[in-house]
Amino acid sequence: MAMVEENRDPRRNSGATASNGEQVQFESGFVRALGQSIDLSRFERDESVTEGEHPVEVIVNDTPYGTHTLSFARHPISGQLEPCFPKSLVARFGLHPERQLRQLEDGTCAFLDELVTGGAQVHEAGEQQLLVTIPQIFLRYNVRGYVPPEALEEGITAATFRYNLSYTNNQNSRGHSGQYLYGGLESNFNFGPWRFRSYGTVSSNEGQPTRWDHVSAYAQRALPTIQSETTIGDANTTGQLFDSTPVRGVTLATDDRMLPDSLRGYAPVVRGVARSNAVVTVRQASNVILERNVPPGEFAFNDLYATGYGGDLEVTVTEADGQTQQFVVPYGSIAQLLREGYTKYSVTGGAIRDESISDAPILMEGTIQHGLTNDITLYGGVQITAPAYYAAAMAGAAVNTPLGALGLDITQSYAMCVDFAAHCDKAGQSVRASLGKQLSTGTYFSLVGYRYSSPGYYSLMDTMHLREFRLGHSDREPLRLRDRFDVNITQALGQKYGNLFLTGSYGRHWEDHSRQLSFQAGYSNSLGPVRYNLSVGRTKNALGRDENSVLLSLSMPLGRSAVNPATVGVSASHMNGQSDLRTTLSGSAGERAQTSYSAWADAATGGDVSFGGALGYTADAVKGSVSYGRSPHTNSIGANVSGGVLIHGDGVNFASELGNTVALVKADGAAGARVLPYQHTRIGKDGYAVVPYVSPYQWNNVELDLKDADMGLQVENTRLMTAPTAGAVVKLTFDSRHTESAVLRIRQANGSLVPFGATVVDADGNLIGTVGGGGTVIASDLSADKALTVAWGAGKDAAQQCVAQYTKPATAASSKTQDVTVLDVTCETVAERHAVPGAPGEEGQS
Numbered sequence: 001m002a003m004v005e006e007n008r009d010p011r012r013n014s015g016a017t018a019s020n021g022e023q024v025q026f027e028s029g030f031v032r033a034l035g036q037s038i039d040l041s042r043f044e045r046d047e048s049v050t051e052g053e054h055p056v057e058v059i060v061n062d063t064p065y066g067t068h069t070l071s072f073a074r075h076p077i078s079g080q081l082e083p084c085f086p087k088s089l090v091a092r093f094g095l096h097p098e099r100q101l102r103q104l105e106d107g108t109c110a111f112l113d114e115l116v117t118g119g120a121q122v123h124e125a126g127e128q129q130l131l132v133t134i135p136q137i138f139l140r141y142n143v144r145g146y147v148p149p150e151a152l153e154e155g156i157t158a159a160t161f162r163y164n165l166s167y168t169n170n171q172n173s174r175g176h177s178g179q180y181l182y183g184g185l186e187s188n189f190n191f192g193p194w195r196f197r198s199y200g201t202v203s204s205n206e207g208q209p210t211r212w213d214h215v216s217a218y219a220q221r222a223l224p225t226i227q228s229e230t231t232i233g234d235a236n237t238t239g240q241l242f243d244s245t246p247v248r249g250v251t252l253a254t255d256d257r258m259l260p261d262s263l264r265g266y267a268p269v270v271r272g273v274a275r276s277n278a279v280v281t282v283r284q285a286s287n288v289i290l291e292r293n294v295p296p297g298e299f300a301f302n303d304l305y306a307t308g309y310g311g312d313l314e315v316t317v318t319e320a321d322g323q324t325q326q327f328v329v330p331y332g333s334i335a336q337l338l339r340e341g342y343t344k345y346s347v348t349g350g351a352i353r354d355e356s357i358s359d360a361p362i363l364m365e366g367t368i369q370h371g372l373t374n375d376i377t378l379y380g381g382v383q384i385t386a387p388a389y390y391a392a393a394m395a396g397a398a399v400n401t402p403l404g405a406l407g408l409d410i411t412q413s414y415a416m417c418v419d420f421a422a423h424c425d426k427a428g429q430s431v432r433a434s435l436g437k438q439l440s441t442g443t444y445f446s447l448v449g450y451r452y453s454s455p456g457y458y459s460l461m462d463t464m465h466l467r468e469f470r471l472g473h474s475d476r477e478p479l480r481l482r483d484r485f486d487v488n489i490t491q492a493l494g495q496k497y498g499n500l501f502l503t504g505s506y507g508r509h510w511e512d513h514s515r516q517l518s519f520q521a522g523y524s525n526s527l528g529p530v531r532y533n534l535s536v537g538r539t540k541n542a543l544g545r546d547e548n549s550v551l552l553s554l555s556m557p558l559g560r561s562a563v564n565p566a567t568v569g570v571s572a573s574h575m576n577g578q579s580d581l582r583t584t585l586s587g588s589a590g591e592r593a594q595t596s597y598s599a600w601a602d603a604a605t606g607g608d609v610s611f612g613g614a615l616g617y618t619a620d621a622v623k624g625s626v627s628y629g630r631s632p633h634t635n636s637i638g639a640n641v642s643g644g645v646l647i648h649g650d651g652v653n654f655a656s657e658l659g660n661t662v663a664l665v666k667a668d669g670a671a672g673a674r675v676l677p678y679q680h681t682r683i684g685k686d687g688y689a690v691v692p693y694v695s696p697y698q699w700n701n702v703e704l705d706l707k708d709a710d711m712g713l714q715v716e717n718t719r720l721m722t723a724p725t726a727g728a729v730v731k732l733t734f735d736s737r738h739t740e741s742a743v744l745r746i747r748q749a750n751g752s753l754v755p756f757g758a759t760v761v762d763a764d765g766n767l768i769g770t771v772g773g774g775g776t777v778i779a780s781d782l783s784a785d786k787a788l789t790v791a792w793g794a795g796k797d798a799a800q801q802c803v804a805q806y807t808k809p810a811t812a813a814s815s816k817t818q819d820v821t822v823l824d825v826t827c828e829t830v831a832e833r834h835a836v837p838g839a840p841g842e843e844g845q846s
Contacts (some may be wrong), residue, residue, distance in 0.1 A: 249350010309797025
């Protein structure tokens with residue numbers, strides 16, 4: 001028997017070939033000792049499937065196109081079994097219509113060589129994959145990661161809800177307590193390509209009335225053919241050229257998410273430090289966009305809702321004792337280099353949406369960016385309000401140079417403000433420059449300078465707030481930045497020597513000549529399992545006072561286990577004359593890390609000691625946590641509950657997390673099976689599960705892990721692919737069912753075992769399996785009586801065929817080993833069956 005090295009190169013033909021190009025031949029003499037005539041020619045043809053329909057994952061030029069049920073048939077010329085590609089699948093390949101060899105009609109299919117020349121395919125039966133190679137000349141698109149618009153899924157009609165509830169109870173040393181309750185609810189409804197969204201919050205503070213805030217409501221849909229997305233209702237301008245402005249109206253803008261991975265370009269991460277169990281509130285344009293309980297120590301929020309590309313975020317940390325700290329996270333624009341020939345645009349029309357503005361005008365804004373060459377991008381935009389309170393025009397360019405990416409633009413503004421006696425008009429210019437550079441030495445730096453060259457320059461929101469002040473609706477005149485500089489430098493020192501960073505900002509105002517200054521510098525590295533960070537910083541507050549800080553932190557895992565290791569941390573800080581030493585312990589437990597825990601202790605200047613801890617659990621349907629903290633003057637208890645609900649045509653499902661774009665997985669009879677790659681997603685008793693996060697406009701791989709499912713579960717394919725549009729709820733249905741499986745030991749009527757290599761098919765022609773040693777074959781779907789045809793040799797001689805009539809036994813001569821039933825079945829030739837009166841052969845089973 002020839003030995004053949006496995007060749008997975010999809011460029012080879014679908015027929016089996018040896019490494020030297022000759023056909024493989026198997027010598028039946030090696031198994032002739034069994035005393036049987038055995039035909040092995042079927043294996044020489046490398047036919048890993050039989051004629052008929054089979055599910056396979058189709059991968060073309062390394063791009064997955066999902067799992068499809070294809071018809072395998074004999075090619076009229078080669079005689080080999082090859083897949084026939086239907087028109088619906090061929091349309092997704094992106095073949096050039098003028099070069100495609102054959103145009104298909106609806107309901108028809110074609111072999112690969114009928115579509116293109118020079119193509120190749122390999123069917124990997126073990127992986128249930130079909131690897132296809134198509135020459136690039138036949139393709140309209142050859143970009144890595146490209147997903148054709150016709151392959152995108154809009155999803156099903158469904159409603160989703162995301163909720164978050166938090167409760168805090170603070171009690172001081174005098175016995176006075178304060179209770180705080182916060183809830184956030186995002187409601188979504190999908191119908192066809194449309195997404196309807198609404199988000200609101202409710203907060204209740206003891207001694208104050210309950211406050212309800214309706215943050216936003218809008219309808220949205222994708223327009224993949226023009227790579228854009230339109231929004232009707234509450235939205236933000238993109239913030240790519242002008243500052244992001246909340247509006248209530250209509251927006252149409254380019255959506256970069258529709259680009260392939262290889263052609264792509266934001267909300268900032270909010271980081272800070274809480275001294276106790278605290279409530280962190282993030283605002284943008286006076287709207288609360290995030291509020292969350294955090295334990296003592298560092299926190300980082302990277303899950304802000306889409307808020308545009310600009311507009312500074314105001315962060316307030318409210319400690320358990322009522323003290324607050326505030327800071328601003330810059331959220332601005334940088335150099336806007338685009339690829340050559342690529343154009344981005346945005347068009348917005350609607351009323352400015354800001355609670356601090358009493359008479360909001362209509363804003364019309366348009367921006368455009370175009371990659372003129374490979375190194376130069378031109379961009380510009382206009383803003384106009386109605387009534388004519390404000391107008392601005394911008395023009396600029398971004399250039400890729402050896403010195404880095406340079407951006408320079410100028411904005412001309414005209415503002416009409418209100419004076420008690422007369423109108424006052426302001427006109428001015430603002431020049432903005434930016435620079436970004438990654439050096440070969442591992443240094444990255446970006447320098448952004450905002451320099452307002454004339455005192456008459458006003459931004460849109462400067463004008464709106466000044467009008468409110470002049471009309472007496474605000475008691476504070478807005479401060480306009482005269483100039484502002486932001487710098488960010490990071491330096492990688494090599495794998496052994498850690499990283500350095502420096503961030504800073506400086507700004508001055510026209511109105512009071514006050515200055516804003518803040519900077520932070522630090523170093524981080526690791527020594528064995530110990531990770532350490534050192535940082536120093538200075539901030540000049542609103543009163544002109546300097547606030548200095550020094551922080552040293554160390555952390556290391558406990559134990560050598562790679563699964564759910566606990567981490568201990570120690571940090572020492574000094575801020576404004578006060579020192580603090582904190583020790584923390586955190587970790588997770590459980591097979592899926594579903595339980596989390598943390599504890600902390602703190603010693604401050606003056607001998608004050610505080611401590612606390614938190615415990616969390618993530619179930620399949622909900623996530624919750626409780627916390628406790630004690631300080632010399634305050635005791636604090638907190639609780640959080642969050643999760644999601646998905647309502648669809650077949651019922652209701654719950655999830656511990658729920659993203660913007662989700663998948664509803666259906667697998668009948670697969671209760672208990674895990675849905676990968678999300679460890680907290682499991683098929684429920686109703687046969688459904690919710691995958692909380694899938695990436696829009698990209699191929700997503702969803703798999704079933706059957707380890708915890710019933711042994712009788714049969715799944716045609718455990719992996720499905722989907723490429724949803726943004727905000728979709730896509731339904732993925734696995735072809736699964738419960739079956740009764742057994743090992744059949746098949747004997748002929750004379751008592752001899754059927755030959756090794758014989759094929760077993762059912763009455764419908766479906767391949768059950770190939771007979772192995774001892775006349776055995778593993779058969780599934782034995783829940784009902786069925787006739788099994790066994791053929792060997794050439795399969796044309798009636799003496800080399802027999803029929804085994806399987807009858808589901810109430811009691812039978814069987815043995816069961818490790819949950820596998822072994823049955824003895826008698827196989828009769830056609831002549832033998834007709835010779836027995838009363839056949840079909842109930843006696844065929846022993």
